[in-house]
Amino acid sequence: RESDHRAWTPVTCTVTRQNATIQGLIQGKAYFFRIAAENIIGMGPFTETTKEILIRDPITVPDRPEDLEVKAVTKNSVTLTWNPPKYNGGSDITMYVLESRLIGKDKFHKVTKEKMLDRKFTVEGLKEGDTYEYRVSACNIVGQGKPSFCTKPITCKDEIAPPTLDLDFRDKLIVRVGEAFSLTGRYSGKPAPKVTWLKDDIVVKEDDRIKIKTTPTTLCLGVLKSVREDTGKYCVTVENSTGSRKGYCQVNVVDRPSPPVGPVIFDEVFKDHMVVSWKPPLDDGGSEITNYIIEKKDAHKDVWMPVTSATVKTTCKIPKLLEGREYQIRIYAENLYGISDPLISDEMKAKDRFRVPDAPEQPIIKDITKDSAVVVWNKPYDGGKPITNYIVEKKETMATRWVKVTKDPIFPGTKFKVPDLLEGCQYEFRVSAENEIGVGDPSPPSKPIFARDPIAKPSPPVNPEAVDKTKNSVDLSWQPPRHDGNSKIIGYLIEYQKVGDEEWKQANLTADSCPETNYKVTGLTEGLTYKFRVKAVNAAGESDPAHVPDPVEVKDRLEPPELILDANMAREQHVKAGDTLRLSAVIKGVPFPKVTWKKEDHEVSPKADIEVTGVGSKLEIRNTVHEDGGMYSLTVENPAGSKTVSVKVVVLDKPGPPRNLNISDVRSDSCYITWMEPEDDGGSVITNYVVERRDVASAQWVAISSSSKKRSHMAKYLMEGTQYLFRVAAENQYGRGPYVETLKPIKAIDPLHPPGPPKNLHHVDVDKTEVSLVWNRPDRDGGAEITGYLVEYQEDGADEWTKFQTVPMLDCVVTGL
Known part of the structure; x- marks a missing residue:
């Protein structure tokens, strides 16, 4: 029975042994037990346990802790976590013991000094680079249980891993006002990364609505009641x-x-309709405005009547109004998320309130010329409608009919240049304004004006200077004035003054005596210094004077010669034969130098045309030939000095004939031809040689080579025994030069050599004054038939051989011995 109950409960019927196992008890409850013996006669008395027995498992040491893991490693610390053992031994865990072993050592050493019930511990004070193993044991009231399985060897070093980021949200998020939203995700990295939230590049700070939560692996930004x-x-x-x-x-x-x-x-108010406009909302609610809702209300009624709800423009026509009634307009903006509060207009009466523009004030006329004038006016009242055009009219003062000055619209300017006036006529002008209602009344006519150019004195001449001088004169030059005063420049007045004097003297009495922009002032005294000034004159009078900057001393001017070469006077000038050679240069010097042209230090050819002007000289030779080439020189000389320039002229022509034509190595079917390059290559590189041959019996030359760049050629395929003439010509880019020809023909035969010595010479008979000789033919005949044998004899002891005779046969009788 349970200790707090009085009723006994049987647990078994028959037990023949002296022990029994009771099942079905509740752990933690206390029980009493009793036992009775039974035989066939009956059951005996019960024997009862003296005290209650508490039902619980027997107490032992705990099992080993589970899942020992390394959570973080640095160069001087290791953080570990673990889970409790599956069985605590029947008693609560009182503490955990963490042990470590330095790799290389045998024993484990306790790491934790005090009682520790946390299942996470950071071992600190380690040495960087050392390697350790760790294990953990659980303790209860009985004692310390088995240690957990060891960790893998752990080396103390900072762990490095780049951050990773896994977000739960997309690139875009749409939230209704008042709703909450959150941005969450997971991250990792070693060392532990820093998490920062930004909104539009500004750091997000927490407040009553904005919350930021960051754990070692997760991140979250939450916003409550969004705005x-x-x-x-x-x-x-x-x-x-x-x-x-x-x-x-x-x-x-x-x-x-x-x-x-x-x-x-x-914008527009009429008796039966109005046109209103407004500006879009400052805030479209984050969604595009889909339409505007427009309503109207008679000011004396409380009912709003719809006008339209489909317009997307910020303007609307309000129709069906009653003339004289006052109206209010109400406008809503709508997007996908709702309708805005309304914008309500002031009251407006339905009536026509526009008219044509007023008449402008009297126009003013400016910038009058002989054929145009500028009309200027002020903008009048526009009658309630914008002015769209101005109408400018003109008439001659004595006429009655006004004429429009242009068919084109004049707007928005309030001035117009009227063209096509007749010089000398008197005109008046008036202006009308126009809007969409119509054309208003014209302005009062302008004051009459005459169409003619205004005349003023000219501005001074520009840049007067002394360009030349002699012992009694000075040449002046200047440029026309920048402004002629709208009148033709009649001429110029020139004045001079001795340095030191106050009086200016006139060099010319009337302006028309100097219509050009230069003048020679004469009658001056040699050696004195003068100042000069020039005035321009038109119909309105004389301009202010323009002064020559520096005083001028009157004396003859000496300038050494100077040559400014034209492009055709470069160091080397090439001209094609038959073309025209031109050499020219600009010559300066005071007095003007003497000009001399020479070729190779001799007079130039009579065919050369030489022209000398006051500013330069030109040499021209037409139909040039090769002989016109050479070194040309131009010499200019005056008392102040001389100067010479030279130019090499190359006349480009066909080359001359080749030199030293020679035929050698004649055979029956070939010969070898050689020559030297022409003395004159025509001013251009020899590109090739042309070789030709001719049978003496024929008048026609046959080309045997036309592209040879060498100065030799092997003539092949000759007919044996035939006599040939040969000729050679050189070519360059300008053509083929003359031929050089062999002086006499050659015969196509193999070359002849002296025959070899006769063989086996011996005597066959001897007499007192003669000897009979015989011999055999020589081994070689020298390339031709043997025509005879020369027989000579010599007296014994003598040095000279004596010719006897030439015989055609292979024997001979020498007589007269």
Whole structure:
């Protein structure tokens, strides 16, 4: 029975042994037990346990802790976590014991000094680079249990891993105003990264609505009761020493739009309709405005009547109005998320309130010329409608009919240049304004004006200077005035003054005596210094004077010669034969130098045309030939000195004939031809040689080579025994030069050599005054038939051989011995 119950409960019927196992007890409850013996007669008395027995498992030491893991490693610390043992031994865990072993040592050493019930511990004070194993044991009231399985060897060093970022949100998020939203994700990295939230590049700070929660592995930004200002680009940055990762989300907190911006403008008001306009809402609620809802209300009634709800423009025509009634207009903006509060207009009466523009004031006429004038006026009242055009009219003063000055619209300017006036005529002008209602009354006519150019004195001449001088004169030059005063320049007045005098003297009495922009002042005294000035004159009078900058001393001027070469006077000038050679140069010097042209230090050819002017000289030779080439020189000389320039002229022509034509190595079917290059290559590189041959019996030359660049050629395929003539010509880019020809023909035969010595010479008979000789033919005949044998004899002891005779046969009788 249970200790707190009085009723006994049987647990078994028959037990024949002296022990029994009781099942079905409740752990933690106390029980009493009793036992009775039984035989066939019956049951005996019960024997009862003296005290209650508490049901519980027997107490032992705990099992080994599980899942010992390394959570973090640095160069001087290791952080470990573990789970409790599956069985605590029947008693609560009182503490955990963490042990470590330095790799290379045999024993484990206790790491924890005090009682520790946390299942996470950071071992600190380690030495960088050392390697350890760790294990943990659980303790209860009985004692310390078995240690857990050891960790893998752990080396103390800083762990490095670049940040990773896994976001739960997309690039864009749309939230209704008042709703909450959150941006969550997971991250990792070693060392532990720093998490930063930005909105539109500004750090997000926590407040009553914005909450930021960051754990070692997760991140979250939550916003409660969102408002429109929460719209923006959110960025989360996860960063440690190895790098950073970023995630973005464009959050758009949407709402119905704000009211359209007033005031409501009545662009047009008529008796039966109005045209109103307004500005879009300052805030479209984060969603495009889909339409505007426009309503109207009679000011004396309380009912709003719909006008339209389909317009997307910020202007609307309000129709079906009653003349004289006052109306109010109400405008709503609508987007996908709702309708804004209304914009309500002031009251406006339905009546026509526009008319044509007023007449402008009297126009003013400016900038009058002989054929044009500028009409200027002020803008009149526009009658309530914008002015769209001005109408300018003209008439001659004595006429009665006004004429429009142009068919084109004149707007928005309030001035117009009227063209096509007749010089000398008197005109008046008037202006009318026009709007969409019509054309208003014209202005009063302008004051009459005459169409003619205004005349003023000219501006002074420009840049007067002394360009030349002699012992009694000075040449002056200047440029026309920048402004002629709208009148033709009649001429110029020139004045001079001795340095030191106050009086200016006139060099010419009337302006028309100097119509050009130069003048020679004469009658001056040699050696004195003068100042000069020039005035321009037109019909309005004389201009202010323009002074020559520096005083001029009157004396003859000496300038050494100077040559300015034209392009055809470069160091070397090439001209093609038959073309015209031109050499020219600009010559300066005071007095003008003497000009001399020479070729190779001799007079130039009579065919050369030489022209000398006051500014230069030109040499020209037409139909040039090769002999016109050479070194040309131009010498200019005056008392102040001389100067010479030279130019090499090359006349480009066909080359001359080749030299030293020679034929050698004649055979029956070939011969070898050689020559030397022409003395004159025509001013251009020899490109090739042309070789030709001719049978003496024929008049026609046959080309045997036309592209040879060498100065030799082997003539092949000759007919044996035939006599040939040969000739050679050189070619360059300008053509083929003359031929050089062999002086006499050659015969195509193999070359002849002297025959070899006769063989086996011996005597066959001897007499007192003669000897009979015989011999055999020589081994070689020298390339031709043997025509005879020369027989000679010599007296014994003598030095000279004596010719006897030539015989055709192979024997001979020498007589006269």
